[in-house]
Amino acid sequence: MRGNDDDGGVLTTHASRSSLFCSSPLSFSLTQVWDHEVNVPILTFDLGEAVGDVAWSPFSSTVFAAVTNDGKVSVFDLSVDRHEPLCDQSLALGAGRKLTRVAFNTKDPIILVGDDKGVVHALKLSPNLRKLTPIPDGMTRGDVEIEKVNDLIGAVDPRAIEV
Numbered sequence: 001m002r003g004n005d006d007d008g009g010v011l012t013t014h015a016s017r018s019s020l021f022c023s024s025p026l027s028f029s030l031t032q033v034w035d036h037e038v039n040v041p042i043l044t045f046d047l048g049e050a051v052g053d054v055a056w057s058p059f060s061s062t063v064f065a066a067v068t069n070d071g072k073v074s075v076f077d078l079s080v081d082r083h084e085p086l087c088d089q090s091l092a093l094g095a096g097r098k099l100t101r102v103a104f105n106t107k108d109p110i111i112l113v114g115d116d117k118g119v120v121h122a123l124k125l126s127p128n129l130r131k132l133t134p135i136p137d138g139m140t141r142g143d144v145e146i147e148k149v150n151d152l153i154g155a156v157d158p159r160a161i162e163v
Contacts, residue, residue: 020149065102
């Protein structure tokens with residue numbers, strides 16, 4: 001599920017764990033990661049400017065990207081760092097322009113970012129942002145990604161994982 005309104009309110013659910021989602025309230029600089037089994041955000045990030053959009057990565061269950069009104073793209077990998085983005089990239093947009101959409105390409109290591117004038121910017125992910133976790137014998141890619149996100153949630157709020 002994905003939602004976005006004209007004022008920048010964003011809600012996007014996680015592909016591997018439907019109870020996990022990112023949200024950014026209207027006109028706020030906060031991006032929050034929630035698990036609907038817990039009544040408070042399990043992680044909060046202040047991006048310093050109103051958030052236009054947030055998207056989970058299709059290739060890693062712990063990676064998401066956010067774009068802000070001031071033209072910044074931030075990519076987080078929560079299995080590496082739960083406090084800071086691994087990458088911040090500022091785009092030269094011109095006065096008064098805002099980033100409004102972000103999407104990961106499902107086949108290539110590219111992020112597509114849209115602005116309020118309809119321009120789409122393509123950004124190539126660096127190798128450290130597109131590494132896949134090795135798959136142990138007897139597991140699938142999906143199993144590995146679910147385990148990674150469950151480990152993350154268990155580390156930040158053990159009430160969210162039932163054993």
